[in-house]
Amino acid sequence: MRGNGYLVPFVAALVVSGALFLLMDMAVMNMQGLSLFFEP
C-alpha cells in the first residue's frame, strides 16, 4: 500500500464495502425476522 496510488482507493473501498456488507447483514437478518445485534 505504498503511495497514494494505492492508499486512497484502498481506504475508499474499505469504507464503502464495509458499509455495504453491514447493510447486507442487516437486511438478511431482518428478512429472517431478526436484528443484526442480539435481542434476547
Next chain:
Amino acid sequence: MNLCRLKNLKGISTVLAVGILWLLAGDAFGAETASATGVTGGYGPAPDLKPSDYPQVAGVNSRVTIWIVAQLHLWFAAFVLAVPIFVFIIEAIGMRTRDKRYDDMAYEFIKVSITAYSLTAIMGGLLLFCLVLFYPDLFRYMSVIFKDSMFYYALLFFAESAVLYIYYYGWHWLQGGFRKWVHLTLGLLLNAVGTTLMLLANAWLTFMMSPAGVDPAGVFSGDAWAAIHNFLWNPINIHRFIANIAYGGSIVGAYAAFKFLTASGAQEKAHYDWMGYNANFIAICALLPLPFAGYYLAAEIYAYSQQMGITLMGGLFAWLFIIQAVLIGTLFLSANYYLWCGMGRSDGAKRYYKYIKYIAIVLIGAFLVWFTPHTLVLTNEELKALGGPYHKYLGPLGIMPAKNTAVNLMILFTALSFMFYRRANKVATVGWVKAGNAIQVALFTTGILNIFFLGVYHGYFTNTVYKVAASIPQVLTTLIVIVASVVIDSFMYRRSQEAGPLHWGRVPPRSQYALFLLAVSFTWLMGLMGYIRSGIRQHWHILDIMRDNSPDAFTPTLGYAANVVSLATILFMAMVIFVFWLSQVSGSKTLPDGYWKE
C-alpha cells in the same frame, strides 16, 4: 474389442432392466398388493415384514452387497452425468473461439465417459437384480408408487443411449457450420435427458427419507407427483447436480494426470497438462458452491425431521463428519496445491510466489478448525484430567459457527489462489491497475472481517436462531467478494500483455498426484456421505412408513462402515483405472510382421 464387448453388455443389461421394470412396475403389482392386504379399489399399506421375508441367497450379506453395488452405480452415474455437462460447455467455447483444441479436449472427455457409461449401465442392472433378489417386498412397494416414473426412466435410458452414441460417434461427422450447431444441440439434449434421469432416481431415494403422497400407514394416494416432489427432493437435486460436476471434473483430471505421467513426448505432455488444468478448473468451480448446497441439504433434513437431523450431525454419525472435514480439507489443499504447481508454467508467476505461503497458512488453519471435534472420545482418566468432555480452548472450535467461518475462508482463499494463477502470465495495461488492486485488497479485507464478525459475534454471543441465521450473510459475503473480484480482474486484464510464453507441460509430476488425490478424496467422501444420508433412516426402509425387519436392521459401527466404503472405493478406482487403460490401448496399434497375407 473390449469396448465392443462392454457395449454389448450394456445393451443386454439395458434390455433386461427395461424388461424387469416393465414386468414389476405394471398395474398388476398394484392390484396384487391391494388384494393381498384386503384393500380394494386402491393401494395397500406398506408391508409389515418379518425377518423370513428377506431371502437369503447363497449366504451373501444382502446389505453389504446392495451397499457396494449401489455405491458403484452411483459413482459411475455421477461421472457420466457430469461429463456431458462440461463437454457441452467446452464444445460451445470451442465454437465461439474457433479454437480446435477445445473441441479435441471435449471429444476426449466424452470418449472416456463412453466406457464409463457402459459400466454405469452394468452396475445399474446389477443393482436392480440385487434389489429384486434381496429386498423383493421393498422393491415391489416402491414399484407400485413409482411405476410410471420407473417406466419412463427405462425409456429415457434408451433415449440417453441413443443420443450419447450419436453425439460421440457423430462428433467428426457433424463438424462446421450448421452441422456443428446440430451437434451442440445433441449435447444439450443429452444433458436434458441425463438430468431428468437423475431427478427421477433422486425422487425414489428421497421418498425413502421424506415420504410423501402416502398416509401414515403407507397407503399411496395415487398422486405420483406428490411422491416425486417430496420434501428432500430438490435439496438433493441441487446438491447432486453440483457435486456431480465437481466429481466428473476430478475424475477426468485423474485421467489427464494418468495420460500426462505415461506420455512420452513433450507435445503429448503439454496436451494432457492443459487437459488436467481444465479438469481441475471445472472441479474447483463446482467445489466452491458445494459446501453451501450441502449446508442447505442438511438444514432441510433438520427441517423435515429433527430426529433425523440430530442423528445426522449431533448423534451417531457426528464423527463421520470429522472424517468428512478431513477429506474436504484434502480436496481444497490438493486443488490449491495443483494451482500453485501450475504457476510454474509461467515465468511471470514469480511475482506471486511470495503470497502462496500466506494462503497455505490460512488454508491449513481453517482446515484444522474444520475438523476439530466438539465432543471428544475419551477414557475415564482422560475425561477426569480434562475436567469434562470439552476441551477448554479447542472445544469452542467444534461448533458450526467456527466451521462455517473456516469453510468460508477456505473458499475465499482458494478463489484467491485461482486469481493469482490466472494473473500469473499476464501484465495489466490499464491505467487504473493500482486502484483496481487496492479495491480488491479492500474487498477481501472487509469480506474477511464480516465473515469473522458474523461467525464470532453470532456464533458465541447469541442464541441458536441467530447462529443459524448468520450463516446466510456469511455465504453471501464470500460470494460477493469472489464475484466482485473476478469482475474487477476481468476488466483489469482485458487488454493485458503476456509475461512470456506459457509452458504447458512444465509442471512437476507431483502436481499430477494432487489430481489423483482429488479424485480419490472425492470418491471416498461421496461414499461416506452417501452412507450417512442413507443411514440416518436407521431401522426404516422408508422413514416412519416401512420398517426394516431384516437381520441387518441395525446401524453398523463407524469403523465397519468406513471399511465397506473404503473397499468400494478401491473397487471403483480399479475400474476407473481399467477405463483409463482401455482408452490407452484403444489408441495403440501393433503391426504383426508377416502375420497377414500380402
